Amino acid sequence: MINTNNLTINYGDNNGIFNINLRIEHGDIYAIVGHSGCGKTTLLHCLAGILMPDKGNVTIHDHNEQITNPGLIQQKDALFPWFNVFDNIALGLNGSKKTISNKISTILMALDLINYRNHYPAQLSGGQKQRVSIGRTLISNPDVLLMDEPTASLDAFTKEALQDLLLKLYIEKQRTTLFVTHSIEEAVFLANKILIMDKGKIVKTYDNPLEHNLNLRGSPDFYDVVKDIRLMMGGL
Amino acid sequence: MNNKYLNKFYGLLIITLLWYLLSLFLGNNLIPYPHNVWLYLLTITVNGNIVPHITYSLFRLLSAIGFALTIGVPIGLLIGSSTKTDQWFSPILYILYPIPKIAFLPVFMALFGLGDFSKITLLFSVLIFQIILATRDGVKQIPIEFHHVTQTLGLSKKDQLLKLYLPHALPNILSALRISIGISMAVLFFGENYATSYGIGYFIMNNWIMVNYKGMFAGILALSLMAAFLIYLIDVIQDKICPWLTYEKRNKI
Numbered sequence: 001m002i003n004t005n006n007l008t009i010n011y012g013d014n015n016g017i018f019n020i021n022l023r024i025e026h027g028d029i030y031a032i033v034g035h036s037g038c039g040k041t042t043l044l045h046c047l048a049g050i051l052m053p054d055k056g057n058v059t060i061h062d063h064n065e066q067i068t069n070p071g072l073i074q075q076k077d078a079l080f081p082w083f084n085v086f087d088n089i090a091l092g093l094n095g096s097k098k099t100i101s102n103k104i105s106t107i108l109m110a111l112d113l114i115n116y117r118n119h120y121p122a123q124l125s126g127g128q129k130q131r132v133s134i135g136r137t138l139i140s141n142p143d144v145l146l147m148d149e150p151t152a153s154l155d156a157f158t159k160e161a162l163q164d165l166l167l168k169l170y171i172e173k174q175r176t177t178l179f180v181t182h183s184i185e186e187a188v189f190l191a192n193k194i195l196i197m198d199k200g201k202i203v204k205t206y207d208n209p210l211e212h213n214l215n216l217r218g219s220p221d222f223y224d225v226v227k228d229i230r231l232m233m234g235g236l
Numbered sequence: 237m238n239n240k241y242l243n244k245f246y247g248l249l250i251i252t253l254l255w256y257l258l259s260l261f262l263g264n265n266l267i268p269y270p271h272n273v274w275l276y277l278l279t280i281t282v283n284g285n286i287v288p289h290i291t292y293s294l295f296r297l298l299s300a301i302g303f304a305l306t307i308g309v310p311i312g313l314l315i316g317s318s319t320k321t322d323q324w325f326s327p328i329l330y331i332l333y334p335i336p337k338i339a340f341l342p343v344f345m346a347l348f349g350l351g352d353f354s355k356i357t358l359l360f361s362v363l364i365f366q367i368i369l370a371t372r373d374g375v376k377q378i379p380i381e382f383h384h385v386t387q388t389l390g391l392s393k394k395d396q397l398l399k400l401y402l403p404h405a406l407p408n409i410l411s412a413l414r415i416s417i418g419i420s421m422a423v424l425f426f427g428e429n430y431a432t433s434y435g436i437g438y439f440i441m442n443n444w445i446m447v448n449y450k451g452m453f454a455g456i457l458a459l460s461l462m463a464a465f466l467i468y469l470i471d472v473i474q475d476k477i478c479p480w481l482t483y484e485k486r487n488k489i
Contacts, residue, residue, distance in 0.1 A: 050384055072388040078381035081480045082403040091399065092389030122483035140389070 001026050002047060002144060002178065006056035009042055017043050017200045019056070024193075029170055029177040031187035033233065034197035040180040041148055043197070047178065048072045048146050060144050071142030075149040077129040079121040079136075086117045089136045107135045111165070127158035131165070138169065147179035151186060163189055164214055171212060184233070188225045189216055196232060204232055268450045277454040286458060292434040294462065296352060296427075297420055300359030301413065308364045309409060312371020313401050322372070333365040338426055350431035358427045363416045370412030374405025407481060410474050414467050421463045436462065 007020040017039040024030055032040045045051040047058055048070060060070055079088045086104055093100050108114045111131045121129055130150065137145070150166065151159040167190055170177060181187050187194045188208060196204040206229060209221075216222050252270045259267045280286040315325050337358060344354040344361075378400065386396050428437025436459045443451030475482065 045384075048384075048388055050387060070388070072384065074381050074384060076379075076381050078379070078385050080382065080385075080400065080403070081484060082406075082478065083399075091385070092391060120480045120483050122480055122487050136385075136389075 001061045002176065003059045003061070004047070004056065005059075007043070007046060007053050007058060008055035009046060009051060010054050011042075014199060015039075016054075017046065020202060022195075022202070024176060024178060026176055027174040028193060029191050030179070030193045030195060031191035032178065032180045032195045032197055033182070033184060033187050033229070035233070036182075038197040039200040040197055042200075044146055044148050044178065044180050070144035070146050071137040071140065073130075073134055073137050073145070073147040073150045075152050077121070077126075077133040077153075079129055079132055081121050084118050084120050085113060085124070085132050088121070088132055089139050091136060092140055103139060104135075107139050110169075111135050125158070126154050127162060130154060130158075130162060134165070134169075143176060145175050145177045145179075147177070149180055149182060152182060159186075160217070166190060167212060167214060184226050184229050185217070185222075188222060188229065194229060196229070206232070266449065268453055272450055273453045273457055276450045277457055280451075280454060286436075286439060286454070288434055289436050289439040289455075290458060290462065292352075292432075293424055293428065293436040293459075296355050296435065297359060297417075297424060297466070299352075299356045300363055300420070301416075303356070303360050304363035304367050304416075305409070305413075308367030309371050309402075309405075312368045312405065312409075313375060313397060315368065316372040316375025316405070317397075317401055322376075326372070329365060329368060333369070337361040338423060341427060341430065345431065355424075355427040355432070355435075359420050359423055362420055362423050363413075366412040366416045367409060370408040371405045374408035375401045377408075378404050406478055407474070410470055410478070414470050417463055417466050417470075421459055425459065 002022060002024040004020050004022040007022075008018050009016045010018070015037070020043060032043065034040050042051065046053055047060070049058075050072075059066065080091070083091070085108070089104050089107065090100050093103065104117070105114065108117055111134065113128065113131055113135065116124060116128060116132075121132070124132065130153070134150070147166075151162050154162060163186055169175075170190070179190070188210065190212075192208050192212070194206040194208060195202050196206065208225060210216060210225060255267070255270045259269050277286070311325075315322050315329075340361065341354070341358055344357045348354040348357055382400060382404070386400055391399065424435070425437035425440065428435030429441050432438055436455055440452055440455035440459070443449070443455055
């Protein structure tokens with residue numbers, strides 16, 4: 001569960017986030033949408049512990065246990081170019097070599113990257129890199145997952161493939177997830193609640209009436225919901 | 237033979253042609269023909285006359301590089317990874333870095349004696365600042381996303397140092413070494429003209445005094461080949477320890 005209480009980061013000139021009160025229940029998947037500069041990434045970084053709030057606080061709990069390092073997937077894959085796929089995923093892992101190797105092999109299979117374990121990031125496509133980045137975050141099995149525009153840097157086909165993968169991973173584990181996106185389609189496809197932000201504040205919480213479904217894209221209901229949110233955002 | 241090696245020979249060919257032209261214009265006595273110099277260098281290498289000079293010079297230079305890396309890299313990592321340390325140390329470095337270190341040879345000789353150590357110290361004083369600044373800059377150029385990764389994955393300070401700071405600074409350090417070798421050779425030449433009868437600098441100067449221009453040019457050629465060998469060695473080491481750079485370069489083509 002993610003809880004924020006009057007969370008504020010003030011960069012001056014009305015930039016930042018102001019008095020954000022959030023309550024995300026265990027297993028929920030939330031999307032944050034909004035125009036550029038509305039404070040989406042600032043909020044996410046604050047939840048990830050990268051930014052310290054000027055006011056208010058964040059608590060992330062799972063089964064009454066406080067989580068200090070939620071998993072974070074960034075817009076840029078941020079893979080270390082000097083490590084191959086295996087070593088990049090192993091970055092935050094501790095334990096015996098055999099345990100680490102088994103864990104990584106399992107996740108590489110799930111991400112369809114098993115044949116790339118010795119490749120360097122420069123040898124991978126954009127989509128493959130982002131999948132490695134997802135693997136690096138998920139390998140430690142975080143209870144809470146934060147994603148900052150995880151598909152923004154990808155082409156349309158790779159973007160959809162990655163969205164499918166993210167949805168499958170979510171359905172499998174029901175991990176509490178909050179992600180930032182510029183794409184309303186992505187928000188509708190993945191999230192069950194959509195937060196609309198403007199000028200550093202959450203101005204609307206939209207309950208996505210659609211069930212999670214890999215074949216959702218292209219259906220009339222899907223476009224109706226997308227249209228609804230677009231209309232809401234158009235008025236901002 | 238791939239292009240990389242062909243390019244090296246191409247450079248040698250152009251220099252040899254220019255050298256021939258200079259010999260023709262300025263006279264064979266002042267600038268001997270390249271083939272005569274090459275032959276002379278080959279002779280003194282085979283009969284062993286130049287070998288101790290090259291060995292001493294290499295020993296001095298490699299020792300200085302070793303010391304500069306051992307001391308400079310950790311200092312650079314420390315300064316680069318902490319804004320406060322950077323604020324304290326960088327202004328001192330900026331003042332010390334441009335000082336002509338050659339001027340301090342008498343001081344080094346008085347402090348460390350007339351032997352090899354004072355010459356190694358002189359070379360060290362030239363190399364250390366470039367190593368520190370290159371390492372510092374390598375760390376400071378780490379993209380913010382990489383810091384977010386280490387932060388959210390909860391990497392220890394030691395892991396951050398070994399898995400992020402050092403590998404990111406490594407190409408900068410190797411570049412600084414490449415640049416430093418040229419400067420170090422000039423300093424080595426100067427340093428080896430005092431209180432020693434071994435070293436390629438001594439060899440060049442001694443042949444000059446004895447008006448043996450063929451010997452002098454053979455010494456200059458040996459010095460140049462030594463530098464080229466060391467720079468090439470750094471390229472080989474870089475290919476071994478930074479294999480990812482090869483793939484990144486290919487992507488940029």
